[in-house]
Amino acid sequence: MTHLEKLDHHFKEKRDEHLEQLKGFLRIPSISSLSEHKKDMQVAAEWLMDSCKTAGLENLSIDETDGHPVIYGDWLHAEGKPTILVYGHYDVQPVDPLNLWVSGPFEPEVRDNKLFARGASDDKGQVFMHVKAVEALMQETGSLPVNVKFIIEGEEEIGSPHLEKYIEANKEKLAADVIVISDTGMQGPGQPAVCYGLRGLTGVQIDVQGPKGDLHSGLYGGGVQNPIHALAEILASFRDQEGTITVDGFYDNVRPLSDEEREAYKALGFNEEALKEEVGVTELFGEKGFTHFERTWARPTLEVNGVFGGFSGEGIKTVLPAEAGAKITCRLVPDQDPDEIVKKLKAHIEKHKPVGVTVTVSEFDKGKPFITPFDHPAIQAAGRSYEKVYNVPTAYTRGGGSIPIVAAFDEILGLPVVLMGFGLDTENFHAPNEHFHLENFDQGLRVIGDYYYEIAGFTKDELKK
Template identity: 85%
Template sequence: MAHLEQLDQYFKEQRDTHLEELNEFLRIPSISALSEHKADMQKAAEWLVQSFDAAGLENVSIDETDGHPVVYGDWLHAEGKPTILVYGHYDVQPVDPLELWDSPPFEPEVRDNKLFARGASDDKGQVFMHIKAVEALMKQSGKLPVNVKFLIEGEEEVGSPNLEKYIRENKDKLAADIIVISDTGMQGPGQPAVCYGLRGLTGVQIDVKGAKGDLHSGLYGGGVQNPLHAIVELLASFRDKEGTIAVEGFYDNVRELTEEERAAYEALGFDEEALKEEIDVPALFGEKGFSYLEQTWARPTLEINGLFGGFSGEGIKTVLPSEAGAKITCRLVPDQDPDEIVEKLKAHIEKHKPAGVTVTVTEFDKGKPFITPFDHPAIQAAGRSYEKVYHVPTAYTRGGGSIPIVAAFDEILELPVVLMGFGLSTENFHAPNEHFHLENFDQGLRVIGDYYYEIESFSKEELKK
């Protein structure tokens, strides 16, 4: 534990300096979705280069892609020891609506021990912590207990369209024993969690076309199919009244929860009654036979995200609209393939297509699900590091959301992925007044530093998937 005490002293002494450096990073409006911020994206990448250099990383470079660049750096002098690949992103979400921010989004401000700024939690603050953990270890002993590589991209907030190609073209450069990502959250305040799985994602838009134009409901109603009725009938066919998905073959490859996983989720003591109050609903709804956590972490979904067509203004307009449509997404779990699910959706739509209309299907982007067994040594080591700092048991969770590039790392590099998040679900990432709880910034620095020592004790063979 001596190294943890040394880390604690170092981070206490450097806290003000570190926060000002993080503020410099947060002041750069690196919004990847908006072309007018292209120069800011480059500026953020260059800031990372300087930070990598100052931390003691080597072979630092800005690597161009077909979009915004990635920033790479490494330290590879721990002979015979494992290599950790740290992934994160330096791009941030747009800030609209600006008028809802209590302080300017790119002028960091601390209130109630929370750092407010766009990117504070997602993901600049968490990337910064990894850099400073390396810097602390280098300052203390001039070396690291393990080898490290950093890969920080600039397009995560727009779906990482160019990163998979970069990974495939640089497999040797990115070779490692585990991948560590801090772009997720904790179970709650003071409750650390290691996320060992994420759901995948796929979806389609369904467009229903009836007559060549809107029709008078008095003249044509009852004799011509109404596209709105058709889309409602079609959508109703996707699930039964209990929420079970009725698409043929949808559940064929779903990996079932283990008894150990179900017991671990139950032990978390999740309060479903409190959730109902928080989101103000009279009852929860989901697939029978599964708890809320099981439903949202480990079971697939099919959800209608948007429904459009016809007249929705004030008053009434007696027409049969010529068009209607819906957007559908599915969250997928391990062993489900997004391409196969889309084909099953298309087959279902064709089978249940109402008469009198033409139906077209447009596919959305896809992301595969990911899982690393929660008893994997690298996952359990992360739990121990959390527990040393937070002094409470670590929760082992899955995430209901999707980070498509995580599955790409898993598939291409064939390495275990460890999701060590320090954010909280209440921190408004992607929304106005994004912030980062500084107690998790402080404790997270120590957790990361300790984790490198935890991994040092493993052989490369022990860390293989």
């Protein structure tokens, strides 16, 4: 039997057992953002460590941080073979509003071949798959074709505030040849995708102060600068009518798309009418000269996320407000630096600040963009593993969102990062009725197991970034 045949036999035989085990994991309300669930976080960490031990991982530990703990485990007996570092998280989002759940968020239930529960897709289900892939190979062959290390954290849903410090302090312990993360999605049902890049993020809040208090618009209107008008001028100055960002130097370090990437995106096909219907707009909008995938995956953005100031209650109040403000975020692409972009935003705001007001700019958290070239051997190997199991070509995509800790892995450990996701955009992660399509659970187990063999075919030098 080939290794894929052995994996197929194993997972068919163990499917019901595996689903019951996963349900046990999903019953633990490991909500990292709520202090009342601190004990549940510890219970989830211990459950996961026991599962890793059963799978055959060694040197297991629950490593304390200044927040929730990190689980570490490894198997390092494939002499001369590459090492895969598997990352995931065991914490989940809060469940509000509870009344919208069809079944309890921590009462796993299978309906229409979908497993419903908080964490089913993001990320307990996908972490569980990696553990069970190791277990299957150990039970069927007695060893692994590569060395593996697992690092599973409990704070991803609150921005991984302590993980970067942990990575810095454990660089030797976490040394590997490739990082594999299953916390992303596929291109669509039956359409696997390897995500090879994510946009970074930076944001600011603009506060515009005018008079020391709200003024009567009849007495002072036309004689005192209105902070909302001043803010509107600043916001309007950020982009032209075609969506191009007009901040000086904003595009200076943007890495251009290669011809191969543009062709790969074009080959995915794009249904503009379907997207307009999905989001409820009459027309799409974006930077001139780029396709929708290029705009949302590989081009930087500047978006106004919220505006506040003045009177917004029922009826009208003839007031000239004392202050106004806005929150802005920028999605960044390689090789943009979040700190440099903030400096350019501040310079732009200062340059376009109207008279008669004081403007202050506050910074938000930042995350750097990340990219592993999509022709990298580790990326292409993932594509081959998907194709063997799904029997369709793999899509190579970038993600429009940000996972800041991925950039930290890339920067601190200097390794290629492979985002092998098995979720779907429609699975309501972070929302009521989160679920995981079990056909992707079934096929994903086989993809992960095969990927270990694909990586085993490379030397460590061949995998260097």
